[in-house]
Amino acid sequence: MDTNQARGALLKLRAQALEQAARLDAEASALRDAIRTGEERVRGIDDPATATGAVADTDRISSVMKEKVAAIDAALARIDAGTYGLCVVCGKPIPEARLEFRPMAADHVECASRA
Ligand SMILES: [Zn+2]
Secondary structure, X not given: OOHHHHHHHHHHHHHXXXXXXXXXXXXXXXHHHHHHOOOHHHHOOOOHHHHHHHHHHHHHHHHHHHHHHHHHHHHXXXXXXXXXXXXXXXXXXXXXXXXXXXOOOOOOHHHHHHO
């Protein structure tokens, strides 16, 4: 995978993650409104505790998506800097298979687990 392919893959993943985060934020916000106004039943959740849990879950997944966007931005910056595909921990090339599976990977599996 050359850097042009990597950039394309990263931009696609970035757009998907942003779209998911936006959808989740809208969902969480609608749930919060429903809880505040006591309309949980309208949204199909009878138990306020379940609704509150659903808000927390939605917020958590949205945060994961935003962290993913940040990791993608960092990978795009490494492409611009000419260091894409090199491990940020040890500096050696990251295996192609790992980059194909996770284009925003910044390190080796072993280096990541050591950090
Ligand atoms: Zn490494």
